[in-house]
Amino acid sequence: MKLSVIMPVFNEESTILKIIDRVRKVDIDKQIVIVDDGSIDRTREILENLSDEDIKVIYHAENRGKGSAIRTAIPYLEGEVTVIQDADLEYDPQEYHKLVRPIIDGKASIVYGSRFLQFNKPIYLRYLLGNKFLTWLINILYCSRITDSYTCYKAFETGVLKNLTLGAKRFEFEAEVTIKLLKKGYEIREVPISYSPRTLREGKKINWKDALSGILTILKYRLGK
DSSP states (O other): OOEEEEEEESSOTTTHHHHHHHHHTSSSOEEEEEEEESOOSSHHHHHHTOOOTTEEEEEESSOOOHHHHHHHHGGGOOSSEEEEOOSSSSSOGGGHHHHHHHHHTTSOSEEEEETTSSOOOOOOHHHHHHHHHHHHHHHHHHTOOOSOTTOSOEEEEHHHHHTSOOOOOSTTHHHHHHHHHHHTTOOEEEEEOOOOOOOTTTTOOOOHHHHHHHHHHHHHHHTTO
């Protein structure tokens, strides 16, 4: 089994080499597809100096958002399974094994890593409440029982991901992809993962506008659009 890792990147000069190194060390045959989403710090310069043949780097001329970066990466995926990896250090790539195991065993096509199925360092209350509300709204409107819809760690059979029609530009991708999977009848399995949240000072990017966009996305697709 080959794993494809999609890594959207925007202004992560302080962490990009660290997270790439952590992904490289995971004992799985893999490719890494990095999309630099219009970084204006040294991130692009750092990426241009990479020479690993298993890393594909694509550059956006301007910042378009996480959803756009993921959509840009999808045509380049070569693995049977795909996982999304943020370019910060909040998630541990060594947990890929846990994420992909149900897919490899034929027990699931989609696996989410939930930050709320085991004890983790508390996140900002505003993010916790926003995540809980968005997840609750998805569960109510789409008859699901997931606990963490806005987790970064989402693993897919690559064919399933490629067959979705996605249009999200920013963080509303998390709501859109979840809803479209549910509407197609896929069961989303969850496994517990560790999580080390970074602070706003360290570069946390999601904000209240993204929460509002998520709500509108959830309601839009409930109406059949």
